[in-house]
Amino acid sequence: MALPIAQPMMSAADRLASVRGDIAAAAKLAGRDPAGVELVAVSKSRASDEIEALIAAGQQEFGESRVQEALTKWPPLLAAHPDVRLHCIGRLQSNKAAEAVKLFETIHSVDRLSLLDALVREAEKARCTPRVYVQVNIGEEEQKGGCAIGEVGKLVDAVRRSPLPLAGLMAIPPLDVEPSPYFALLAQIARRHDVEGLSIGMSGDFKEAVMLGATAVRVGTALFED
Numbered sequence: 122m123a124l125p126i127a128q129p130m131m132s133a134a135d136r137l138a139s140v141r142g143d144i145a146a147a148a149k150l151a152g153r154d155p156a157g158v159e160l161v162a163v164s165k166s167r168a169s170d171e172i173e174a175l176i177a178a179g180q181q182e183f184g185e186s187r188v189q190e191a192l193t194k195w196p197p198l199l200a201a202h203p204d205v206r207l208h209c210i211g212r213l214q215s216n217k218a219a220e221a222v223k224l225f226e227t228i229h230s231v232d233r234l235s236l237l238d239a240l241v242r243e244a245e246k247a248r249c250t251p252r253v254y255v256q257v258n259i260g261e262e263e264q265k266g267g268c269a270i271g272e273v274g275k276l277v278d279a280v281r282r283s284p285l286p287l288a289g290l291m292a293i294p295p296l297d298v299e300p301s302p303y304f305a306l307l308a309q310i311a312r313r314h315d316v317e318g319l320s321i322g323m324s325g326d327f328k329e330a331v332m333l334g335a336t337a338v339r340v341g342t343a344l345f346e347d
């Protein structure tokens with residue numbers, strides 16, 4: 122009987138080094154400084170011990186999609202690791218703004234004035250200033266979060282008039298199509314509005330995103346699964 126072949130398991134540190142290496146290689150190809158690309162580890166649906174392993178390997182930026190899940194999982198992790206910063210990458214309801222500003226250092230999903238107003242109000246109360254990205258519905262899809270392309274200027278101006286720092290533009294391209302044209306389009310819109318930051322790229326496409334100017338990539342699967 123054949124013995125089971127031992128599969129070499131990649132550790133969290135191996136996966137982190139591999140993703141960082143890919144970011145560095147893509148940045149180099151594009152003539153960019155890899156230090157200009159923030160890696161956000163997307164920890165939605167991951168258990169605390171998996172997250173701890175990445176923190177132990179040196180990862181400090183984490184992203185969650187849901188306020189409720191983040192609230193149940195993160196307070197003890199943040200208390201144990203004060204240098205770790207949490208990013209909100211999912212759709213946000215205005216009635217969660219108070220919790221969001223306390224929990225998240227960066228919010229990638231601001232896509233309407235009413236949400237921005239709620240965040241500004243709650244941030245003032247909580248005496249904090251989370252950075253915000255304006256999320257753009259870059260594929261103009263019905264069910265997708267993000268503002269219409271024609272509304273970017275209005276939202277960017279509103280963030281610039283607010284006390285919250287503008288981190289840049291964020292987008293999630295349509296599924297199952299080549300994402301690069303959408304990344305390029307978002308970069309063009311950002312230039313038009315003098316915006317520097319671009320939150321684009323996930324496990325399947327972060328190298329392309331870095332080559333097209335990503336300043337933040339949001340990577341889940343490639344950091345948490347072999």
Ligand SMILES: *Cc1c(COP(=O)(O)O)cnc(C)c1O
Binds near residue numbers: 210293
């Ligand atoms: C889940 C998620 C990611 C990470 O996706 P992976 O393919 O697992 O890397 C990035 N951005 C957003 C907005 C997500 O919801």
